[in-house]
Amino acid sequence: MKESVYNYCIKGEYFEVSQNAFEVLHSKYDRYTPSLKLYYSPNSKMLLSLEPK
Numbered sequence: 001m002k003e004s005v006y007n008y009c010i011k012g013e014y015f016e017v018s019q020n021a022f023e024v025l026h027s028k029y030d031r032y033t034p035s036l037k038l039y040y041s042p043n044s045k046m047l048l049s050l051e052p053k
Contacts (some may be wrong), residue, residue: 015047
């Protein structure tokens with residue numbers, strides 16, 4: 001069985017996240033699109049933090 005891969009796509013950039021991270025955002029914000037602030041490492045494209053604006 002293949003392992004699922006979860007991503008956030010923000011302005012054309014893809015960030016791989018855990019299933020829990022994906023489900024939290026999906027379940028909390030599935031009815032509207034909030035403004036979020038994203039922090040990531042530009043060289044490694046590693047997502048460091050995501051928070052509401």
